[in-house]
Amino acid sequence: MSVLVWVEHDNASVKDATLAAVTAAGKLGEVVALVAGQGAQGAADAAAKIAGVSKVLLADDAAYGHALAENVAPLIAELMSGYDAFVAPATTTGKNIAPRVAALLDVMQVSEVLSVESADTFTRPIYAGNAIATVKSSDAKKVLTIRGTAFDKAAAEGGSASVETISGKGDTGLSSFVGAEIAKSERPELTSAKIIVSGGRALGSGEQFHALIDPLADKLGAAVGASRAAVDAGYAPNDYQVGQTGKIVAPEVYIAVGISGAIQHLAGMKDSKVIIAINKDEDAPIFQVADVGLVGDLFKIVPELTEKL
Amino acid sequence: MKVLVPVKRVLDYNVKPRVKADGTGVDLANVKMSMNPFDEIAVEEAIRLKEKGVASEIVVVSIGEQKAQETLRTALAMGADRAILIVSEDKVEPLGVAKLLAKVAEAEQPGLVILGKQAIDDDNNQTGQMLGALLGWGQGTFASKVEVSGDSVEVTREVDGGLETVKLKTPAIVTTDLRLNEPRYASLPNIMKAKSKPMEQKTPADYGVDVTPRLSIVKVEEPAKRQAGVKVADVDELIGKLKTLGVVA
Numbered sequence A: 001m002s003v004l005v006w007v008e009h010d011n012a013s014v015k016d017a018t019l020a021a022v023t024a025a026g027k028l029g030e031v032v033a034l035v036a037g038q039g040a041q042g043a044a045d046a047a048a049k050i051a052g053v054s055k056v057l058l059a060d061d062a063a064y065g066h067a068l069a070e071n072v073a074p075l076i077a078e079l080m081s082g083y084d085a086f087v088a089p090a091t092t093t094g095k096n097i098a099p100r101v102a103a104l105l106d107v108m109q110v111s112e113v114l115s116v117e118s119a120d121t122f123t124r125p126i127y128a129g130n131a132i133a134t135v136k137s138s139d140a141k142k143v144l145t146i147r148g149t150a151f152d153k154a155a156a157e158g159g160s161a162s163v164e165t166i167s168g169k170g171d172t173g174l175s176s177f178v179g180a181e182i183a184k185s186e187r188p189e190l191t192s193a194k195i196i197v198s199g200g201r202a203l204g205s206g207e208q209f210h211a212l213i214d215p216l217a218d219k220l221g222a223a224v225g226a227s228r229a230a231v232d233a234g235y236a237p238n239d240y241q242v243g244q245t246g247k248i249v250a251p252e253v254y255i256a257v258g259i260s261g262a263i264q265h266l267a268g269m270k271d272s273k274v275i276i277a278i279n280k281d282e283d284a285p286i287f288q289v290a291d292v293g294l295v296g297d298l299f300k301i302v303p304e305l306t307e308k309l
Numbered sequence B: 001m002k003v004l005v006p007v008k009r010v011l012d013y014n015v016k017p018r019v020k021a022d023g024t025g026v027d028l029a030n031v032k033m034s035m036n037p038f039d040e041i042a043v044e045e046a047i048r049l050k051e052k053g054v055a056s057e058i059v060v061v062s063i064g065e066q067k068a069q070e071t072l073r074t075a076l077a078m079g080a081d082r083a084i085l086i087v088s089e090d091k092v093e094p095l096g097v098a099k100l101l102a103k104v105a106e107a108e109q110p111g112l113v114i115l116g117k118q119a120i121d122d123d124n125n126q127t128g129q130m131l132g133a134l135l136g137w138g139q140g141t142f143a144s145k146v147e148v149s150g151d152s153v154e155v156t157r158e159v160d161g162g163l164e165t166v167k168l169k170t171p172a173i174v175t176t177d178l179r180l181n182e183p184r185y186a187s188l189p190n191i192m193k194a195k196s197k198p199m200e201q202k203t204p205a206d207y208g209v210d211v212t213p214r215l216s217i218v219k220v221e222e223p224a225k226r227q228a229g230v231k232v233a234d235v236d237e238l239i240g241k242l243k244t245l246g247v248v249a
Helices: A016-026 A041-048 A069-082 A092-105 A206-220 A228-232 A263-269 A298-308 B037-051 B068-078 B094-108 B127-135 B188-194 B235-244
Strands: A002-006 A030-037 A053-060 A085-089 A109-113 A115-118 A121-126 A131-137 A142-146 A162-166 A175-182 A195-199 A223-226 A253-257 A274-279 A292-295 B002-006 B009-011 B033-035 B057-064 B082-087 B112-116 B138-149 B152-159 B162-169 B172-176 B199-202 B215-221 B230-232
Touching (some): A002 A016, A002 A069, A016 A085, A016 A142, A041 A162, A069 B138, A085 A092, A092 A109, A092 B127, A092 B138, A175 B138, A206 A223, A206 A298, A274 A298, A274 B235, A298 B235, B037 B172, B057 B068, B068 B199, B094 B127, B112 B127, B127 B172, B138 B162, B152 B172, B230 B235
Parallel strands (some): A030 A053, A053 A162, A085 A142, A195 A223, A253 A274, A274 A292, A292 B230, B002 B057, B002 B112, B057 B082, B082 B199
Antiparallel strands (some): A121 A131, A131 B215
8 A cells, every 4th residue: 555645744854743753654554645735845955854754745836836726736646656655744834735636536535644553444523522532434444634643653764765756736826825923932832842831711811821921931941832712712822722723733731720620621731741730729620631630729739849840 | 804713613621531441532411511711712813804894704613513503503603604514423533524624725715714712622723734735825823913914914823832823824724722812702683693604505415525534543541540549737737748749858
């Protein structure tokens, strides 16, 4: 079986999410990595070094510059005549592109795969992670998105694949990129951070969120996350949101501050290795999943914790 | 322009799902069902486009069992103009739904199709993108802002790391993210009025679409339970725990 893997990159380097997708794809067969972009030679070279990648395809064209699904999906669908499966990480880019590829191939996609049971059988979470479904695909070609936190990352160094340049039909003229506003952060990226400090609505305001959560995160070298309630209340930006409708994380340590632990939120973090909860309500659902819980006033506890660390 | 809004009837988001003992699925007998929250946002956005004079008519469509009528009535009560119910007592997968919606779109000729980004039962996040592919239209997924001008639409998308704006030629597909808007409640008079709004009933066979599932469910299980944790009394004890976990030196 040969598998085409979507490489998520910033032209110069490969993003971590790709490494987990390579591991998942390796369970199915021979892995060929696709780098689509504009000026993406650096990313192709980096992809060639990933352990387990046998070949890299580089589609370098202005049309692929911002990974617009309208342009990229036909390229992939055409390439798929030579592959048995297409695997993308379940990032916003992967989720945007893969279903478009699946429909062009007339196959059903399997989203957010947690494990590969066999060549056609996979597990995936449903109902916000409250149930795990094992599904078997009857389609000739498989299209999968991979939940990055469910697979080990392939080694970024050690491989020596060849890079082959390919071309596709290019711009379909359906869409164009206007601009991007990327949130600047000195801290580690949320989905790949080892430690995450997350704040909820109990923080009370944006000022208090930043005054309490940020210093604690900085002390621990952690990324900062937030519950949907905190984001909706405007205490933290959208891309901080951890949950079913935000980011799915599984760090080594997740510190939930002033977060009650709604189903929606738990879906995004309950696979963390260690969960620590600080909440004044001892009946808060978060304590049912927390390994270590501290009941008390976060406005006293968090500054004290930050100072003593 | 006409706006088409597909809506799905799902287990209410406040209900904790229970996995059936025989492992065939989640128990949906006698539990509260509601409109998928992302679809409420889609209906709301369509109504706002109508209030701005951009949309001329809002057609809502649902694919599912007869009871999905209730979901369509909710959308009509919010402000949609008419509804189409495609009745299927069997579950239809995103690919089948997208194929049916493509047929509806061909018949209705909307300028925009606004869908939720994902349904909170199957968590697939596929239908909008698949519909875009089948129709050959542009797609603005995970939208937090939608601006229609002339024959194009600018969609601000929530992506990992921030926001991205794309411009699509209409007709186009938009899928909604949470922050696009806050859906309105249907008022009692509007709920009464919605009862007399037109609702057409169809079947997948009327559209000549084969909706046979491609995926079969082998089993559905509860996720692994976490071990019960411990509570600590104060910050010093918490730091002690962090030390034993190797988080801090």
